[in-house]
Amino acid sequence: MRARLLHFGYILISSYWFVPTLMALLAFCLALGCLHLDAQWRDEEVLESGWTWSGGATSAQQLLGTIAGSMITVAGVVFSVTIVALTLASSQFGPRLLTTFMRDLGNQIVLGTFIATFLYCLMVLRSIRVDPPYVAHISVTVALVLAVLSIAVLIYFIHHVPTSIQAERIIASVGRDLDETIEQLYPGGAG
Numbered sequence: 019m020r021a022r023l024l025h026f027g028y029i030l031i032s033s034y035w036f037v038p039t040l041m042a043l044l045a046f047c048l049a050l051g052c053l054h055l056d057a058q059w060r061d062e063e064v065l066e067s068g069w070t071w072s073g074g075a076t077s078a079q080q081l082l083g084t085i086a087g088s089m090i091t092v093a094g095v096v097f098s099v100t101i102v103a104l105t106l107a108s109s110q111f112g113p114r115l116l117t118t119f120m121r122d123l124g125n126q127i128v129l130g131t132f133i134a135t136f137l138y139c140l141m142v143l144r145s146i147r148v149d150p151p152y153v154a155h156i157s158v159t160v161a162l163v164l165a166v167l168s169i170a171v172l173i174y175f176i177h178h179v180p181t182s183i184q185a186e187r188i189i190a191s192v193g194r195d196l197d198e199t200i201e202q203l204y205p206g207g208a209g
Contacts, residue, residue, distance in 0.1 A: 073150045
């Protein structure tokens with residue numbers, strides 16, 4: 019039973035969809051929570067703080083639409099280019115490189131961040147009305163924070179991918195996998 023659970027956990031961790039799906043669900047919950055906060059507080063109270071979005075409904079719609087569109091575009095372009103680079107690198111180092119890339123938690127978090135920001139912006143965008151005007155000031159501010167975070171994650175990703183396909187890193191990763199497999203198959207106390 020323990021072996022099955024370990025195998026199932028390994029499949030979840032090595033799948034490329036699990037972490038981004040969790041992050042998308044968290045973004046959905048975050049959007050609902052921020053929209054709830056916006057509904058509870060009056061606009062005057064929120065705007066007096068000085069740290070929230072103070073624009074109108076039309077500008078908030080444009081901003082959220084721009085962030086959402088750019089996030090899905092960046093996710094598509096970055097991962098398309100990365101797959102091409104990894105395909106070329108795997109022809110030199112073998113197909114093991116693609117599995118290593120898919121299991122890399124950093125790559126999964128990068129994809130999850132882009133998708134989560136996209137989903138968050140779509141959820142908030144649907145709540146903003148022009149007539150009668152309603153702007154979710156806190157929610158739009160959180161969208162801006164997520165956009166800045168996504169830019170930081172993009173910078174990390176641009177640095178991470180080239181370093182992860184260097185020969186010494188690939189060899190070290192394969193060595194770690196071999197050590198872990200030997201330890202699982204032959205525990206330290208077994209003869």
